[in-house]
Ligand SMILES: [Zn+2]
């Protein structure tokens with residue numbers, strides 16, 4: 001079978017054997033859709049220390065179960081499934097508390113430490129945990145983002161309370177999903193912040209206000225709306241100044257949720273924020289709500305269809321990566 005690995009600052013397609021069950025809790029999945037994620041570029045740029053060289057990329061995919069181990073209970077052969085980007089055992093201390101990103105036997109494994117879903121077949125460990133059945137009324141495309149981008153957006157917005165004014169820095173895929181989830185959770189107003197005017201324009205489907213920090217002063221802009229600053233800030237940009245912007249625009253006692261993945265260290269100047277009494281939360285998504293999110297998708301309460309900007313047949317994966325690297329697109333999907 002064919003799979004995608006990083007190569008010389010880009011990717012290449014390699015030939016590998018079809019994976020086999022290594023544990024009775026594993027499933028083998030024939031991939032039907034696979035998305036390219038910004039994290040794949042972090043790997044390509046050598047910014048992910050946990051990545052094991054030559055591992056097949058891809059942690060956001062759907063497929064059909066073609067083989068299961070004897071201890072897999074929830075799934076059967078032929079099931080249509082969406083993958084969780086996190087591998088987790090469901091039994092350790094962290095899993096039992098919902099902190100699956102820190103599972104002592106898992107974490108971000110697929111497409112990072114074990115071969116992932118940008119391939120024709122993939123072995124999924126702890127398949128009962130890491131695969132979610134797709135409801136009949138959803139297509140593979142409808143369900144594709146549930147285990148990574150949508151879960152990350154929901155994770156970032158989870159603490160939003162009704163009537164909060166929510167500022168979201170970064171109107172890329174995770175930022176947009178966070179806006180959508182914040183709205184679903186009852187946010188009163190959503191402010192989208194991005195340095196790209198096209199992205200801001202697209203964000204208007206969820207955001208009540210949009211602002212480009214290269215053009216106007218974001219702190220003043222938000223104070224004009226709320227008097228105090230934002231009740232809840234989601235930092236989904238991961239840019240050079242976006243962390244500082246996140247805590248500056250938060251009102252006193254606000255929550256600042258950092259869901260961005262940085263390639264550089266950030267400075268936390270506690271002396272400047274003393275008395276502001278902020279709560280910081282950082283991620284690594286704990287993608288524990290996949291079934292609930294699939295239900296919301298199935299009921300039409302949320303939808304991630306707006307994310308797909310372009311689809312390519314798997315044979316054209318190089319073109320797909322080039323398209324995604326232009327950053328004009330939201331999500332590029334590989335079709336098998
Ligand atoms: Zn991802």
Ligand SMILES: [Zn+2]
Nearest residue numbers: 089092095103
């Ligand atoms: Zn665990």
